[in-house]
Amino acid sequence: MMNNSPVLSVKDITAGYYERRVLQGINLDIKENEIVLLIGPNGAGKSTLLKVIAGILNPWGGEVFLKGRQVNGVSTAKRAKIGISYFLQGGEVFPNLTVQENLETAGFGINRKIFFSRMERLFKLFPHLSDLKQRRAGFLSGGERHQLALGMIFVRNPVLMLLDEPSAGLSPLLVNELLEKVKDMRKDLNASILMVEQNVKEGLRIADRVYLMKAGEIVKESSPEKIRKERLLENIFFS
Numbered sequence: 716m717m718n719n720s721p722v723l724s725v726k727d728i729t730a731g732y733y734e735r736r737v738l739q740g741i742n743l744d745i746k747e748n749e750i751v752l753l754i755g756p757n758g759a760g761k762s763t764l765l766k767v768i769a770g771i772l773n774p775w776g777g778e779v780f781l782k783g784r785q786v787n788g789v790s791t792a793k794r795a796k797i798g799i800s801y802f803l804q805g806g807e808v809f810p811n812l813t814v815q816e817n818l819e820t821a822g823f824g825i826n827r828k829i830f831f832s833r834m835e836r837l838f839k840l841f842p843h844l845s846d847l848k849q850r851r852a853g854f855l856s857g858g859e860r861h862q863l864a865l866g867m868i869f870v871r872n873p874v875l876m877l878l879d880e881p882s883a884g885l886s887p888l889l890v891n892e893l894l895e896k897v898k899d900m901r902k903d904l905n906a907s908i909l910m911v912e913q914n915v916k917e918g919l920r921i922a923d924r925v926y927l928m929k930a931g932e933i934v935k936e937s938s939p940e941k942i943r944k945e946r947l948l949e950n951i952f953f954s
């Protein structure tokens with residue numbers, strides 16, 4: 716049966732830390748197969764929103780739906796099982812495990828047949844990772860580590876990837892390369908992506924749609940073309 720609900724639907728989400736409210740009532744939708752870019756200045760609440768969607772942080776109010784199913788109160792582990800995968804800001808891997816072991820750990824609980832086919836595809840997408848299978852993740856370069864962290868999401872066969880600055884700290888050349896891989900991953904998985912990216916120009920190249928966030932609010936929904944044309948970025952970041 717076809718399910719026409721958006722892959723992700725966020726309704727009136729408020730959240731914060733201790734007494735302090737960070738998210739002021741967030742609404743957004745992500746359709747099947749979309750790459751949606753979330754941009755905004757430091758401290759706007761982008762990571763906070765991703766944490767709420769991943770189930771790491773409980774919202775104060777509002778609702779999160781995954782394919783029409785309300786997931787408030789559903790644990791992070793269960794959300795991962797439904798198909799939400801989360802790339803933590805900084806790109807977390809287990810430094811004492813090898814690349815292969817990191818991927819196996821990430822794939823824990825995933826159907827073996829699916830996992831092995833994902834592994835095969837991953838090494839086609841990132842041939843360099845394949846050469847590094849036996850290396851400890853703690854010895855990887857920044858670019859390699861980010862590839863591994865993305866790979867750990869990929870092998871879980873997600874329907875929704877939440878990527879918090881996947882290209883942070885990479886050289887300009889590597890930023891574009893990594894974001895192209897993100898696009899390839901989307902195509903391969905037929906998944907949807909919500910991505911926070913400070914390399915806005917590069918992020919716009921692969922995005923289908925953009926939300927601008929400021930002080931805990933979505934202040935604009937737009938297309939990459941419009942953002943470029945209207946020079947909206949200056950307004951968001953510098954006013």
Ligand SMILES: Nc1ncnc2c1ncn2[C@@H]1O[C@H](COP(=O)(O)OP(=O)(O)OP(=O)(O)O)[C@@H](O)[C@H]1O
Nearest residue numbers: 732733737755756757758759760761762763764804
């Ligand atoms: N664990 C926490 N405890 C208390 N306050 C926090 C915590 N995490 C974030 N904050 C605060 O919440 C606000 C939003 O933070 P958040 O990390 O969501 O911003 P961001 O948009 O992701 O910023 P950046 O672009 O710098 O990553 C900030 O003012 C931050 O200081």
Ligand SMILES: [Mg+2]
Nearest residue numbers: 761762763804
């Ligand atoms: Mg952040």
